[in-house]
Amino acid sequence: DTGVSQDPRHKITKRGQNVTFRCDPISEHNRLYWYRQTLGQGPEFLTYFQNEAQLEKSRLLSDRFSAERPKGSFSTLEIQRTEQGDSAMYLCASSFTSAAGDTQYFGPGTRLTVL
Amino acid sequence: LAKTTQPISMDSYEGQEVNITCSHNNIATNDYITWYQQFPSQGPRFIIQGYKTKVTNEVASLFIPADRKSSTLSLPRVSLSDTAVYYCLVGSSGGYNKLIFGAGTRLAVHP
Numbered sequence: 001d002t003g004v005s006q007d008p009r010h011k012i013t014k015r016g017q018n019v020t021f022r023c024d025p026i027s028e029h030n031r032l033y034w035y036r037q038t039l040g041q042g043p044e045f046l047t048y049f050q051n052e053a054q055l056e057k058s059r060l061l062s063d064r065f066s067a068e069r070p071k072g073s074f075s076t077l078e079i080q081r082t083e084q085g086d087s088a089m090y091l092c093a094s095s096f097t098s099a100a101g102d103t104q105y106f107g108p109g110t111r112l113t114v115l
Numbered sequence: 116l117a118k119t120t121q122p123i124s125m126d127s128y129e130g131q132e133v134n135i136t137c138s139h140n141n142i143a144t145n146d147y148i149t150w151y152q153q154f155p156s157q158g159p160r161f162i163i164q165g166y167k168t169k170v171t172n173e174v175a176s177l178f179i180p181a182d183r184k185s186s187t188l189s190l191p192r193v194s195l196s197d198t199a200v201y202y203c204l205v206g207s208s209g210g211y212n213k214l215i216f217g218a219g220t221r222l223a224v225h226p
Contacts, residue, residue: 004158040218041216041218042216042219043216044216045213045214045215048213089156091158093158093214102212103149103161104212106151106158106159106161107158108157108158109157111156
C-alpha cells in the first residue's frame with residue numbers, strides 16, 4: 001500500500017500522560033499536514049510542513065503540542081499532559097505540488113481517547 | 116480561502132444519480148475545487164478536483180459553471196456503500212493549502 005499511513009490507529013490514555021503519533025506520507029510527497037477532527041465536525045488544520053520545515057501552526061496547536069518532520073519524510077505529533085479536550089481523531093495528509101494544484105491525500109487517522 | 120456552503124444532508128436510493136451542489140461565491144481566480152468523501156472513523160478520501168467546466172473520473176463527475184460560483188458533484192447510480200459525508204473545498208493552485216472543511220453533506224443511501 002503506497003498511501004499515507006498513521007500509527008497507532010487508536011490510543012487510549014489517562015489525563016496528564018504524553019502521547020506521540022506517527023505519520024508516514026506518500027514517499028514522493030514533500031508537503032505534510034496534520035488535522036484534528038472531533039465528532040460531527042470537519043477536520044481542522046493544525047500544522048504544515050514543507051520537507052522538514054514547519055511553515056505554519058494553527059492557534060489550535062497549544063504549547064502542549066509539538067510536531068516534527070526530522071528528515072522531511074515521516075512526521076510525529078506529540079501531545080504533552082493530555083487533557084480530555086484533546087480526545088479527537090488526528091489526521092495526517094500529504095501532497096506534492098503540481099500544475100493541477102495541491103491535492104492532499106489523507107491517512108486513516110489516529111483516534112485518541114483521553115480518560 | 117473561499118468559504119463553501121453545501122446542504123447538511125441528503126437522502127437517496129440505490130441506483131439513483133445523486134447531485135450535491137456547493138456554493139463558493141467568493142472563489143478566487145486561482146482557486147480550484149476539490150471534493151472529499153469520508154466514512155466514519157476513516158480519513159477523508161479524495162474524489163475529484165477541477166477548475167472549470169466538467170471533470171469526470173471513474174468515481175464521479177464535477178460540473179463547474181462558467182462563473183465558478185458553484186459546483187456540483189455527481190455520483191452515478193449510488194449504492195449503499197456511498198453513504199458517507201461529502202466535503203466541498205476550494206483552494207489556491209499556488210502555494211500550500213490548509214484545507215478549511217465545513218460540516219459537509221451527509222448522504223444516506225437507502226435500499
